[in-house]
Amino acid sequence: MGDTRKLISTGSPFEMTAGYSRAVVQGDWCFVSGTTGYDYTTMAMPDSVEDQTHNCMATIRNALREGGFELEDVVRAHYYITDTAFVDRVFPILGSYFGDIRPAATMITCQLNKPEMKIEIEVTALRRPE
Numbered sequence: 001m002g003d004t005r006k007l008i009s010t011g012s013p014f015e016m017t018a019g020y021s022r023a024v025v026q027g028d029w030c031f032v033s034g035t036t037g038y039d040y041t042t043m044a045m046p047d048s049v050e051d052q053t054h055n056c057m058a059t060i061r062n063a064l065r066e067g068g069f070e071l072e073d074v075v076r077a078h079y080y081i082t083d084t085a086f087v088d089r090v091f092p093i094l095g096s097y098f099g100d101i102r103p104a105a106t107m108i109t110c111q112l113n114k115p116e117m118k119i120e121i122e123v124t125a126l127r128r129p130e
Helices: 013-018 049-066 084-098
Strands: 005-008 023-026 029-036 074-081 104-109 119-126
Touching (some): 029 049
Antiparallel strands (some): 074 119
16 A cells, blocks of 8 residues: 555535545555544444544544445544543443554543534554554
């Protein structure tokens, strides 16, 4: 694959407006942008942080796969939540995706860009040797 840069999009209107890609593949690396819980096919946002977390992970998994990566390639994850009460609610969900992968991770409680957003997830993946 070399050092060719590949840009990956979900078709989200946010990507075009703000000028970013869902993910960028550069060589053996894949950098996935902060991903919120929208279902990008309908642009609907579920109310629960649990459903938003699953949507984040589905979007991330799809972006990784489009770039030739899998969740197992993830080496770093950043989680942003809007309420500390969500920690115990999302930990088991994140564990169901990353439990055996165990990337280096950080979780921060903060305000997100829209009031309906309860979680945002950003990951970095490194292609594993064949």
